[in-house]
Amino acid sequence: MTLVLENVQKAFGDVPVLRGIDLTIVPGQMICLIGASGSGKSTLLRCMNLLEPIDDGRILLDGVEISEPGHDPQPVRQRIGMVFQSYNLFPHMTAVENVMLAPRRVHGQSRAALRPRVEPLFARFGLADRMEHYPDQLSGGQQQRVAIIRALAMRPEIMLFDEITSALDPELVGEVLDVLRHLRGEGMTMVLATHEMGFARELADTVCFLDQGRILEAGPPSQIFETPQEARTRAFLSRVL
């Protein structure tokens, strides 16, 4: 599985938000997107998952142009999981029903067949005793872990994470980052928009600094965090570090 973005452009009305993004994601890679608020991180992730149509450029999944207008987004989204800042669990379903909905409907699997598959996921992320709880009975950190399990249950080939710890109380951030470390250890391909610079530095293969809809600078964390080439990168890092 390889995801390639070529000169991706996107505007909301007259406001350009992505202004020519080039990016290649290969299996097992972990890419962190950093940048100021409004630089286009969320929009970029949403375009990769075809939640937003792009205006120009191409997105290729294993060489197939998935961004072509009219391309069916459903099979693409089944291969690309996404987790959001605000969890977005379905409030009228228990945690385990949240997780089983998509496999049930998309793959036609029965609850009975799915349970033995999803139970270990809950156990692995410390939620074995929370499966039958409703979202409003769970803490933010627990909800976000359920949201990750929900995406993983579709066995995606790549996971997109949009600032998934930003809405959490500081003491809950760690438990969610631990899940990401775990996935990293298993070799999951991941793209993260994040404000957790320490985390990006620890785990990313590549850090991309987004500035006004462009990738201004990209490279291994050591390069971006220690010897940034661009003045704007240095200015951003001095503000957040």
Add this chain to the structure above:
Amino acid sequence: MGSNPSYPRTKRQIYEARQRRRANLIGGLSTAAVLMAIVLLVPLAPGWAAVKRVFFNGEVFAKTFPGLLNAFLLDIAIFLWCAPLIAVLGLALAIARDLRTPALTPLRLAAVGFIDVFRGLPVILVIYLIGFGIPGLGLPRPWNSPYLWGSLALILVYAAYVAEVIRSGIESVHDSQRNAALSLGLSGSDVMRFVVLPQAIRRVVPANMNLFIALQKDVALLSFIGPVEIFRQAGVYKSLYANFTPYLGAALIFLAITIPATRYADHLMNRQRKARS
């Protein structure tokens, strides 16, 4: 929060409890004064004796009340067969109204037209047009029954209202829920069926309850095209006894149903408002 308000503990709770007692006392006294004035003054009015005989006649009330209750069973029956059909048709209209597939545009336009027409007409007019119009075609039994066509008129009108209420519920479900469902690879119709509609319908339960309370009252309108339900039965008794008390009896029977139902709907609405804030 948490502590029992009837056992005030903090300074603030003691103060609020005292304020509450004062408010209750003043409210009770003024209500009693007004009731007393009505009870004492109204009988002094010159026409009271006549009004009492014609509207508040205990004898007529006792004689007609069982018959009225019996007639009300028909109101309830009509309500019971209309309500599920209204719910189904209203839901179908709400979904059709939101269709985005170009091939289904005719269906969407039909739903929009239907809703506009039946929300825009007085209920009684629809009952007359359908309830007199269609049997007027000279259809054979049972297709000339006023029950059938009168009920259909109620169903069409109320389905249009229910559709609009459900649609407002659909629109109140945040886009992030749709996005999350789509990102899992669910189809558009599955997103609607499993994620959006269940949340939307839960939110509009109180509003729909209010509509169904209104429906229970509007069943009485069918009396204009034939069925001897409670309102019509009261009219029959009025002529028989030359007395309006049966209407009072009918009113009491309606209130016995609608006031508790309205209170319950309000209670549900308050609970939802609290749950969301």
